[in-house]
């Protein structure tokens with residue numbers, strides 16, 4: 001999907017998907033259903049959000065259960081033996097066990113601010129940096145929220161609502177979840193949305209290293225995916241990002257994200273990773289999602305553990321920047337943004 005859905009929400013011509021989920025009624029006894037039936041109900045209702053032409057008409061009576069409640073219940077069940085991402089820890093996060101993302105059930109916002117330096121159609125944007133991540137990119141610029149997952153304030157409905165209302169008054173166009181990785185914080189985000197009475201679009205700034213179940217839960221919540229396609233092959237993903245089976249997972253989820261809602265794909269060009277990462281990433285996008293907005297990021301800065309990696313311990317050279325631009329141009333992508 002192009003940016004049309006997201007832009008229509010920003011202009012007030014459509015309601016955000018999470019808002020519609022919040023007001024789409026489900027039977028009050030839904031939480032007694034077995035998980036398989038709950039998924040069936042979830043999938044049918046989520047699909048109906050997309051098939052309704054305008055979708056501006058809330059159907060929920062005050063006090064009744066909604067599709068958002070159903071998503072919360074499914075996420076809770078997943079947290080009991082966590083499979084939200086391909087690391088499949090199977091830890092009981094509701095019972096105080098910690099997954100490889102460093103998280104139990106709670107979420108912490110380690111930075112919160114109004115930013116103007118992102119893609120032009122999302123700024124000014126209210127970014128909430130959520131602690132915890134399922135990847136360990138050596139160059140991570142948000143590493144303080146990866147190693148200290150209780151930094152900042154605990155995400156609760158009331159704190160979230162007051163933070164969003166304040167930033168909206170200051171001009172924020174959207175609510176922008178970033179990390180770390182927002183998907184590994186899904187339960188706290190969904191619960192917090194219940195307390196919010198402001199229909200702003202949700203931007204989900206993600207590594208898309210997520211399972212099918214997580215992608216289904218995000219469907220009907222996210223209005224714009226800003227997705228990093230970081231590595232062009234599994235060897236680099238393992239060596240630099242610390243995860244296995246990366247490429248197929250992310251490609252699959254990019255295709256899904258493009259069917260669910262609006263999508264922007266980012267690629268941060270890493271020094272020494274032009275042929276192995278940038279080239280295959282751009283080729284795949286050009287072949288599979290040629291109309292999607294592609295953001296080529298040439299502003300790599302070594303951080304965290306990058307200093308220990310010979311290739312990653314420097315900025316991009318001018319010749320690498322020129323080569324990166326030439327590769328993107330040669331593949332014929334329709335919508336390209338470049339930041340240096």
Ligand code: SF4
Pocket residue numbers: 082083084085086087088089090091093098099100101102103133134183184
């Ligand atoms: S979200 Fe966290 S706990 Fe769940 S599978 Fe991924 S790394 Fe493990």
